[in-house]
Amino acid sequence: MLSEERLNATLHASGRRLTRQRRIVLEILKESQEHLDAETIHDQAKARDSQVSLATVYRTLALLKEIGLVEEHRLGEGHAHFEAVQSSPHYHFTCLGCGRVIEFDAPQVMEVARALGEREGVEITTTHLFFSGYCPQCQQERRNSRNDQL
Amino acid sequence: MLSEERLNATLHASGRRLTRQRRIVLEILKESQEHLDAETIHDQAKARDSQVSLATVYRTLALLKEIGLVEEHRLGEGHAHFEAVQSSPHYHFTCLGCGRVIEFDAPQVMEVARALGEREGVEITTTHLFFSGYCPQCQQERRNSRNDQL
DNA sequence: GTCCATGCAAACTGTTTGCACGCGC
DNA sequence: GCGCGTGCAAACAGTTTGCATGGAC
Secondary structure, eight states: OHHHHHHHHHHHHTTOOOOHHHHHHHHHHHHSOSOEEHHHHHHHHHHHSSOOOHHHHHHHHHHHHHHTSEEEEOOSSSSOEEEEOOSSOOEEEEETTTOOEEEEOOTHHHHHHHHHHHHHOOEEEEEEEEEEEEOHHHHHHHHHHHHHHO | OHHHHHHHHHHHHTTOOOOHHHHHHHHHHHHSOSOEEHHHHHHHHHHHSSOOOHHHHHHHHHHHHHHTSEEEEOOSSSSOEEEEOOSSOOEEEEETTTOOEEEEOOTHHHHHHHHHHHHHOOEEEEEEEEEEEEOHHHHHHHHHHHHHHO
16 A cells, blocks of 8 residues: 555654554545545544544644645635545536535636746645535425415 | 625524624724734724724624624634625735735636536535735845844 | 523534653564 | 654634614505
């Protein structure tokens, strides 16, 4: 598993340690190819190994983010979601009705980032593109409930 | 002032009221063409009219968002920023070093949204494009501090 | 006068932190 | 065994809510 090696190497290089908990959190994120929130990661971690605290989950997520193995997303809700970095970047649409998330790709984003970096001299390290609205089913429901009101 | 009329009309239509506080919050957002956080809006509101509570600021922001006069942004930090909706959509870059924000336009985003809407049948109501990284000055500082470590 | 909106304080959610113990190296 | 990482609980920041009073219409 490549990313565990990377984790191990990075930790060693900075005098830090590869612990059971850190391995578990990374595994969970790699296996479930979804954006999980801290609470969910914590639950799954406890299922694998009784004692993992929520604080450690947060500390580990910060660490993995720093190393670049994990990305944090804010999908409109009050809390954050995390996912293992994948080879191809992708973006998110969230349905405001049912919370369903659709992932999509958009190569144009890299071009926008490149152009902005060039124009402003900034170095762009992360890009987020986030849409929200209504999925087909929820569009239908909203139409119905509007009719009910008349 | 167009948007106050819109606010007034929308409120009337749904049996709600245009209060001093609601007018103040909308004015603040219109005048300062920036993304303010709730705390800042609250401070400015108090300056104009002694008694405006933070709870009301939040309730009003939710209302203005619902009506479509105000947008909420999550610029990487833990708290939300709000700004009056402008005719032309625009997006944000935040410097991770100093917090500086650069606004930019990117017409390509609408095209991406259109294409996704068509392909998935979703109705997209809001779009966020958010970059983070380092501005020129902070890139320099990071280079320096890295050299210091060697 | 009616009923929505407000102020206040308390509750709540997600996240961070201080400290003593535990464990990777 | 040294020192980083952990668990626990308390602290914290941002936001929301219940309730009695105030104010728009």
